[in-house]
Amino acid sequence: MMFPLFLAACQKDEADFGKALPGVWEMVESEGAAPSAGLSIWLVFEDGNFEIYQRASVSERYKLYKGTYTISGSTLCGSYSDGTPWACDYRLRLEEKMLVMEALAGSGVWKYRKSALPSGLEILSE
C-alpha cells in the first residue's frame, strides 16, 4: 500500500513539463513580492520557441523577445534569437497551478499564472 503512495508522490512532484509548459503565462510574483506597479511580463512557450512580452510601466509599450528553449526534466534553458543566452537556467515546479521558475544560478524565484495574452497588446516597433 505504501509503495503506490510513494510512486504517486513522485509523479506529483515531477510534472511532465514538456506538456505542462506550453502556453501563456503571466508573472504574478517576482522574487518574493508582487510585481512593482506597471511591471508586466508575459511568457509564451510553444514547440521549443518562446516569446516574452515585457514592460516596466503602463505608459510604455511591450518589448517583444523571441528565441528557443529546451526542457530536460525540470530544467529549462534557452537563448534569444539574437544569440544572447538567458540570464540563467531555471528549475521548474508547479505549485497549485502556478509555474514556479527558480534560478539555478543565484537566488531568484518567479511565479507565473496560466493565462491568455490580452488582445491589442501594444508592442514596440523594431
Added chain:
Amino acid sequence: MALPALFSCNVGEPFSLEDNPDTVVEEIPKAVNSAEGAATEEFLIRIGKGEAVPEGIEAERLFRPVPGKEELERKHGLDRWYVVRPSRGMELRAAALAVSEIPAVESIEFESSLTRPFESDHLELPAVPFTKAGNPVTMNDPLLKSQWFLYNNGDKSVFGSTNVAGTDVSIRDAWRLETGDPSVIVAVVDEGVKYTHPDLKDNMWKNSGEIPDNGKDDDGNGYVDDVYGYNFAADGAISWNLSGDEGHGTHVAGLVAATNNNGIGVSSVAGGSGSGDGVRIMSCQIFSGTRRDGVAAAAKAIKYAADNGASVLQCSFGLGSYYSDKAFSEGLSAVKAAFDYFRDPANANCSAVQGNIVVISAGNGHNSKAEYPGAYRDYICVSAVSQDNLPAWYTNYGSGVNIASPGGDNTLANGLTMLSTVPSETDATKSDYAFMHGTSMATPVVSGIAALGLSYAKRLNRKFSRDEYEALVLSSVNPLEDMLTGTKKGPSSTMDLASYRGKMGTGVIDAWKLLLNIEGVPFTTVKTGQEAVVDLSAWFGSDANHLTWLGVEIPEADRKAIGLSGDAVLRDGKLRLTCMQHGCARLTVTAIAGGSIQGSDTEMGGKPFSRAVSIVSRSNVSANDGWL
C-alpha cells in the same frame, strides 16, 4: 498727453536732423536697441501695464486681439505693444525721442532686420536613371532619388564622391509607422508659400472660416482673406513672385510637407502617404519682395500661428545681432513675447503635446555661435550637415546650437544639395523644383520630423509635456562626434573638424528614432547587489557619451523600491548605480543639448533636456535585458 506737433493725423511740421544738427539723439531713453540700421521707418512701443496709448500718437496694436484669448494675451503683455508711424517728414529717431518722454511709454524698440540663411543653387536636375538599388523606397515621387537627406544609399554617381551611405534621416523606416496627420499644422514663417504649387496644394492648411477673395474678414480673426495664412510683411495677400523673392518659403514648405506618393515631383518628411494625409502648411509670410522687413511682421506672424492652430513654428531666419539671451529678450522683446505666447501650454494646438514647438535655424555665418533668435535657450536651434556626414562649411556651430540636420553643401562634388519645391516664377529655368542649401533647409527637416512625431503620438494617443516632447526630438539622433577629426575643405578655407566637437548639438536628427522614442524606450535590467553601468545612448542618442550631464532625479519611493545604495552617478554617457533590492524605479536624467553649459541670460549655451529611464533590479540579468 497730446503731442500734436509731432504726431497729429494731419501732416506735422517736418523735422530733419540735418536741419537741426544740435538735436542730440544718440541715446533714445527707453530704447532697447539702436535705430541705426533699422529695417523700417516705424518703431514699436510697449506701454506700461494699465496705461492707455496717449492721444495724438498714430499707433496701432501690434498684436491683433483674438476673442477668448484676452487673458493669455495680457499674460504675455501682447496687449501693450503698439506700432508707431511717425508723420511724414518726421525723422525716426527724433520721433522716438519725443515718444520716449511720454510717461505711459515703457520701452521703445526699433525694427531689427530679418535675415534669411540660405543660398540657391539653381542646379539642373541630374539625368540619372533609377537603379534597382537606388529606389527601394515606398514613395513614387520621381525626384525622391535626388533627395539624399531622405534616403541615401551611398550612390556616389548621384551625390558626389564624398557621399556617405546612410546620411539621411531614416525616413523610409519612419514611413512604415507614420507619414503625417492633417490635423498637425506647421507654420512656415518665411517668404510666402506658393499654395497653388502642384506638389504643395494638397497639403496646405486652409482656414475654413474664410471665404476666399471676398475682401472680408469672415472669421473675425482680424485678417482679411487669410485662407492659407497671411502676408504680414505687406499686410495683405500672400505673394511669392515679386522682384526680390527667391522661393525660400516654398522650398522650406516642401521639405516639411510636399505631397508624397502623388507621382510627381519630390517627397517630403511628413507629406503623407498619397491619401491626402500629410501634415498641413500654414504660410506666415514675413518677407516680401525687396521690402526690408522687421520684427513687427515676425511678431504678428508668430501670434497668428498660435491663434490659428499651428503646433510647430518653422523659422529659417535671423534677427539682428545679439550675443546673449538677456540682450535678445530685452532688445527683441516684442518677438520674444510672441514666441512665449506661441509656446504657452494654454495655446497647445496638438492633443499630443502641452504646448507648441519652436524650431529655428542657427545661421550660415560659419561662426562658432548660433545667431538669434535660434540661439535662445527655449527654442530648438538647428545646425547643418552635408551628405559627407560632416558639418556643412557654412553652418554656425557652438553656443546656442541644439541639434544637427541635413542642410546640403554646394561645394561637394556634384553639388547636389537640398531638392524641394519652388515657385516656377522665381526659378531661372522655370522649374517647380530646385536645390538650395543652408541651415534654412536643415531646419524644416527637423520641423517636419517634429510634425511627423506629433502625428504618430496622436495615433498612439500618447501625451507629452512640451519639454518632454522637445527632449524626445533632441535625443532622436545619430552620432556625429566621432567623425569630427581631421580636416574638410571648405570653399575658401580648410575646416578643422575637431573644433566642431561638442558644438553641433546632440547629433543628427533621425525620424525613425523619434517614432521609437515616442513609443517608449524599454526598461533596462541591473543585477541586484553590485554596481551596474547603464548605457544612456538608448535614451539620449548615439552621442550620449559626449553630452554634458546635469544630474539624475529619483523619487524617494523609487529609490526605496530598488534599495539604491548611495547616489546614481553620471559619467561618459553612462549611469552608475548599485541596487540592493529587487524592484523597479523610474529615474529622470538631464543633459545639455549643445555644449557644456546651459544657456542663461548672460551666457549663450545649450538647452537642458530630460528623459525618464526605467530600471529593473533583479538577481539575474541577461545581456539584452530579456526577462529570462
